Amino acid sequence: MTDNIIEVENLEHSFGDLKAVDKVSFSVQEGEIFSFLGPNGAGKSTTINVLTTQLPCQKGTVRVCGFDVRTAPHSVKESIGIVFQDEVLDRDMTVKETLEFHGRIYSMPRAQRLEREKELLELVELEEKVDVRTKHLSGGMKRRLEIARGLMTRPRVLFLDEPTIGLDPQTRLRIWDYIKRVNEEGTTIFLTTHYMDEADLLSDRIEIMDHGKIIASGTSESLKNTLGKDMIYLETENDEKSAEISRRVSEVTEVKKTSKGLELILDADGSRVLPTIIRSIEDESIDILSVKMKKPSLDDVFVHYTGREIRTGSGENGMPKMRRH
Amino acid sequence: MGKEFLTIYWREMIRFTRFKGQLFAALVQPALWLLLFGVAMSSNFDAASGAFSPLPGVVSIDYLTFMAAGVMAMTALFTCLFGGMGLLFDKNWGIMKEMLASPMRNHHIQIGVGLGGITKALIQVGLIMVFGLVLGVTFFSGFSAIETVMAVLGIFAFIAVFSAGFIFLSAGLAMRVESMESIQAMMTLLTLPLMFSSNALYSTSAFPGWLQAVSTVNPLTYLVNGIRYFALGDDFTAMGTHYEYTGGDIILSFIVLLAFTGLTFVFAWRAFKTAKVT
Ligand SMILES: Nc1ncnc2c1ncn2[C@@H]1O[C@H](COP(=O)(O)OP(=O)(O)OP(=O)(O)O)[C@@H](O)[C@H]1O
Ligand SMILES: [Mg+2]
Numbered sequence: 001m002t003d004n005i006i007e008v009e010n011l012e013h014s015f016g017d018l019k020a021v022d023k024v025s026f027s028v029q030e031g032e033i034f035s036f037l038g039p040n041g042a043g044k045s046t047t048i049n050v051l052t053t054q055l056p057c058q059k060g061t062v063r064v065c066g067f068d069v070r071t072a073p074h075s076v077k078e079s080i081g082i083v084f085q086d087e088v089l090d091r092d093m094t095v096k097e098t099l100e101f102h103g104r105i106y107s108m109p110r111a112q113r114l115e116r117e118k119e120l121l122e123l124v125e126l127e128e129k130v131d132v133r134t135k136h137l138s139g140g141m142k143r144r145l146e147i148a149r150g151l152m153t154r155p156r157v158l159f160l161d162e163p164t165i166g167l168d169p170q171t172r173l174r175i176w177d178y179i180k181r182v183n184e185e186g187t188t189i190f191l192t193t194h195y196m197d198e199a200d201l202l203s204d205r206i207e208i209m210d211h212g213k214i215i216a217s218g219t220s221e222s223l224k225n226t227l228g229k230d231m232i233y234l235e236t237e238n239d240e241k242s243a244e245i246s247r248r249v250s251e252v253t254e255v256k257k258t259s260k261g262l263e264l265i266l267d268a269d270g271s272r273v274l275p276t277i278i279r280s281i282e283d284e285s286i287d288i289l290s291v292k293m294k295k296p297s298l299d300d301v302f303v304h305y306t307g308r309e310i311r312t313g314s315g316e317n318g319m320p321k322m323r324r325h
Numbered sequence: 326m327g328k329e330f331l332t333i334y335w336r337e338m339i340r341f342t343r344f345k346g347q348l349f350a351a352l353v354q355p356a357l358w359l360l361l362f363g364v365a366m367s368s369n370f371d372a373a374s375g376a377f378s379p380l381p382g383v384v385s386i387d388y389l390t391f392m393a394a395g396v397m398a399m400t401a402l403f404t405c406l407f408g409g410m411g412l413l414f415d416k417n418w419g420i421m422k423e424m425l426a427s428p429m430r431n432h433h434i435q436i437g438v439g440l441g442g443i444t445k446a447l448i449q450v451g452l453i454m455v456f457g458l459v460l461g462v463t464f465f466s467g468f469s470a471i472e473t474v475m476a477v478l479g480i481f482a483f484i485a486v487f488s489a490g491f492i493f494l495s496a497g498l499a500m501r502v503e504s505m506e507s508i509q510a511m512m513t514l515l516t517l518p519l520m521f522s523s524n525a526l527y528s529t530s531a532f533p534g535w536l537q538a539v540s541t542v543n544p545l546t547y548l549v550n551g552i553r554y555f556a557l558g559d560d561f562t563a564m565g566t567h568y569e570y571t572g573g574d575i576i577l578s579f580i581v582l583l584a585f586t587g588l589t590f591v592f593a594w595r596a597f598k599t600a601k602v603t
Contacts, residue, residue, distance in 0.1 A: 054425070055601070088419070089419075090419050090420050091418075097336075101420075102427075104329065105333075105433075106428060107327055
């Protein structure tokens with residue numbers, strides 16, 4: 001085998017009739033930041049739970065740090081760190097006790113444990129909170145504590161399930177910063193997220209997941225490149241006709257109608273093609289109401305592959321998804 | 326076997342001492358019970374027991390002393406029966422996920438929680454004993470210093486095995502059920518029959534046959550036997566009933582408790598073996 005630290009082949013996982021993960025294969029190289037990007041219910045947590053041995057591996061093979069999760073779950077557990085999607089803290093233990101407890105149940109030698117506690121509290125800037133009970137920490141501090149805990153044993157891979165869910169923008173930036181620093185020190189990062197910006201900014205490689213399947217994968221750049229060089233969003237008096245006209249322009253590779261107007265994908269420099277498009281539409285005496293040109297983003301990639309926008313709300317009640325407190 | 330169970334035990338003890346109100350209640354409640362219930366009931370029973378003619382040459386025990394052994398046993402019962410609830414809490418709102426995702430073998434949780442339950446029960450029982458002696462309970466009367474120490478150790482051994490049995494039962498249930506309500510309902514369902522079909526508060530000799538049968542499968546009965554044997558000796562009367570224990574009776578009681586604890590140990594072991602939280 002290669003230097004892949006995680007190898008997954010044809011992983012399937014069902015809850016009753018529901019196939020939460022459907023024939024998923026991918027591999028993660030040592031030292032990279034790897035993201036699973038997908039909407040709520042895509043199967044990200046289920047995948048992470050199988051990889052971390054919290055759920056049984058029903059079908060397919062999963063190898064983490066060279067160990068098969070079926071035959072050597074104990075070795076897998078020893079080599080990884082996990083930050084769960086839900087808050088997993090004892091509200092009545094202090095910050096220090098939380099880390100101590102973790103180090104001890106992982107059988108860390110005392111001296112090493114104390115050294116790591118100090119180091120990590122510094123990293124996540126919680127030194128002043130050592131003796132505070134976790135219930136008195138803010139949401140962001142709790143998340144930072146959980147990240148520090150996940151790093152106590154210097155795992156080879158750190159699994160982060162939605163690390164910044166429900167946090168404010170500044171806190172998210174800070175957490176991204178820790179993740180990058182930890183990665184620079186050599187820890188492989190596997191993270192799941194439904195935030196485009198998070199996947200885009202942090203990851204070396206991304207897999208986009210929806211309905212249990214991987215629908216696209218690659219670097220953020222290569223994913224965006226599949227949508228050509230530029231995208232143009234147009235609003236006109238007559239979208240029907242404008243679409244037809246745009247299709248005739250040779251640099252336009254794809255035209256899609258959206259709720260807000262037209263979406264054009266170009267395989268050439270948009271600043272040169274745009275005037276041609278505008279001229280041809282106006283030549284047919286159709287008024288153009290608005291024009292927007294942009295480089296493709298991961299949002300666009302997601303819409304392109306799934307035909308809909310990533311749902312950042314929880315779907316059912318439209319409330320933003322928050323961690324349980 | 327590693328020693329991670331000591332970490333679980335450490336956390337159990339942190340939780341026991343951290344909540345001052347709860348700790349205070351845990352320590353004061355049994356003493357209060359002994360005081361109110363014991364003193365109130367003894368005034369009734371002792372008046373009534375005047376009607377019983379004492380056996381010549383046999384020590385007659387007052388009701389307070391008689392029921393002190395029962396209160397000690399019931400305190401251990403309650404503490405341990407509810408001692409597994411923390412696990413359910415960890416499962417639903419706490420760090421069970423962290424523990425199960427760690428390389429620590431699951432049964433360390435069982436052992437750690439078990440040791441925690443035993444410790445808490447012993448502390449409470451020790452306090453009741455001291456408090457009882459202050460109130461005038463005539464335990465260990467006529468014992469030499471060595472005999473008293475041996476008797477206390479004997480009582481503690483019984484309490485420890487009994488407590489382990491109930492904490493494993495409680496832990497095994499907590500790992501199997503989903504909600505706080507269901508486990509609370511089960512505990513409540515268990516406590517009353519356990520209490521009233523035992524010899525903790527009165528003699529079982531006047532029970533109808535079927536209730537006596539229940540009483541002989543009730544671990545509480547065996548614990549109370551053990552405590553009375555060590556605290557009161559092998560031959561005494563109380564409330565008109567003549568109690569005689571042989572060494573064999575006591576060894577048998579201990580074996581019954583060991584067997585009960587063995588069963589609940591396996592019950593909990595299985596629950597932990599397959600425990601998953603997701
Ligand atoms: N324990 C379970 N029992 C039954 N169904 C489950 C269970 N866990 C997850 N599912 C279902 O499996 C599917 C995938 O869930 P999963 O938690 O993996 O999604 P996710 O991508 O992590 O979503 P989110 O962004 O909301 O965390 C969902 O339809 C979910 O309802
Ligand atoms: Mg999830």
